[in-house]
Amino acid sequence: MKDSNEPIIHIENIHKRFGRIHALRGVSLQIQKGEVLVIVGPSGSGKSTLLRCINQLEECTSGKIIVDGIHLDSAQNINAVRQEIGMVFQSFNLFAHLTVMDNLLLAQKVVRRRKKEEAREIALNLLKKVGIPEKANAYPYHLSGGQQQRVAIARALAMNPRIMLFDEPTSALDPEMIKEVLDVMLALAKEGMTMVVVSHEMGFARAATNRIIFMDEGQIIEEAPPDILFTSPKHERTKLFLSKVLQL
Amino acid sequence: MFTRREPKIDEQELTHIPGAEPQNRLDAWWWLVALVAGVIVLLSLLQPDPYWRIILFVRDGIAITVVITVVSFILMLFVGMLGGLGRISKNRVVNLIATLYVELVRGVPLLVQLIWWYFAFPVVIQQIGKWTHISALANFHANAILLAIFGFVFCYGAYMSEIFRAGIQSIPKGQMEAARSLGMSYFQAMRHIVLPQAIRVILPPVGNEFIALLKDSSLVSAVALADLTRRGREFMSANFNPIEVWTMIALLYLVMTLFAARIVNYIERRTKFER
Ligand SMILES: Nc1ncnc2c1ncn2[C@@H]1O[C@H](COP(=O)(O)OP(=O)(O)OP(=O)(O)O)[C@@H](O)[C@H]1O
Ligand SMILES: [Mg+2]
Secondary structure (H helix, E strand, C coil): CCCCCCCCEEEEEEEEEECCEEEEEEEEEEECCCCEEEEECCCCCCHHHHHHHHCCCCCCCEEEEEECCEEHHHCCCHHHHHHCEEEECCCCCCCCCCCHHHHHHHHHHHCCCCCHHHHHHHHHHHHHHCCCHHHCCCCHHHCCHHHHHHHHHHHHHCCCCCEEEEECCCCCCCHHHHHHHHHHHHHHHHCCCEEEEECCCHHHHHHHCCCEEEEECCEEEEEECHHHHHHCCCCHHHHHHHHHHHHC | CHHHCCHHHHHHHHCCCCCCCHHHCCCCCHHHHHHHHHHHHHHHHHCHHHHHHHHHHHHHHHHHHHHHHHHHHHHHHHHHHHHHHHHCCCCHHHHHHHHHHHHHHHCCCHHHHHHHHHHHHHHHHHHHHHHHCCHHHHCCCCCHHHHHHHHHHHHHHHHHHHHHHHHHHCCCHHHHHHHHHCCCCHHHHHHHHHHHHHHHHHHHHHHHHHHHHHHHHHHHHHHCCCCHHHHHHHHHHHHCCHHHHHHHHHHHHHHHHHHHHHHHHHHHHHHCCCC
């Protein structure tokens, strides 16, 4: 079943409707193991919805999603699938009532059922990896946005996911903090993590991937390596969008 | 690390050590509790007849009032939690049941509900027992205190459900989503992430409900339960001194509610946190 040539994420003609809003209109996509895919597109184009369908925070209205050989619409235990898919949110979503360490420990304990010492060691190593081991006992509200987002990445990694989804991980951050988060993500990409990243950071896209997708109005408009997409996009809509983003 | 820190930041961090906040020290309102308690003691010492006699006479009533209040309160927390979860449930049937419960119960006066449970409910059970020929039901006689507790839990549970619903909904959706994305089930996420945060939001209104319940417990005197209020009435009808009796009864309720309010306030401050 898990043929090594099989894409780790296989999406076939999915549609998502929120009442009268048709957020995804026939998206098909394949992502190989170890690949980094960057998604760009204007606000409301369905980027978040696409990511959220992959880990079933939203159920798609029609179409097929296969993650790691498991059909999501017939998955017996969606929690088991989600354990394998880490997600990082624009607004961090650290557990506000728990310390950084407990943020990293909780799911390891209740979902992975790891022993306390083992979970602690994993957590500490990850905090070192994202560069803030000294904040283990701080509460989220004492951290800067960049630090919070790095903790959120570490929290997702603590579950040993096979796939990481990033939904605009740096767009809520002050400019001087963006780099510290992107560096962590780049390191992760270099290690061979499968990543789907919604981000308009062109520098990151150039360094991390050779495959970038432009979405608009719930559809994939075009796909190309970053250099080509950024410099000579084929479609008018892509040009229009890039001209707006690059002006910023 | 510490040497690089500015002293000013140190000071700020000190204020965040749990329990060290200045407002956690006993606040001035405790003096009011002490004052009312002092008045009660003083009256009983200076004029044991009738004040000390009143206290001796009603003390089993105090016990009943306290037991009914505390037991009902603990049970209604569970009902409120279930009702609140039901009100936000995506399951239509669960949601409908919870909503009906809340809407119906809130539309009937508490006193009428208590009387219904006390006088009507046992008869209903007895009738069912007669129809079904189950003698255990036909001879049903419930303990008056249990019926009173049942009535309070049923009624206050509905209000509590709304408090829990509002508290749970006040926690940003991202908290639940982050928990689910880590593979936690809905109930794991509720238990470990949403409810612990909602508790802090819920605490002040829940504390108010406790105090309201303490006062409303006097309604059981209408259904033949010898609580503080009823014992006061009994003492008065034997001794014909309404001023002294009802002043003392009022003072006794007052010292209990003021004390409860301080406890609630203390717990609130202990559990406060920043977001
Ligand atoms: N829970 C929801 N209920 C109703 N409509 C929704 C919901 N989530 C998304 N939508 C709608 O679906 C469309 C796509 O939204 P989505 O969040 O996927 O866009 P996006 O590309 O991520 O935009 P942004 O860059 O602003 O984050 C939008 O029109 C949005 O209003
Ligand atoms: Mg989005």
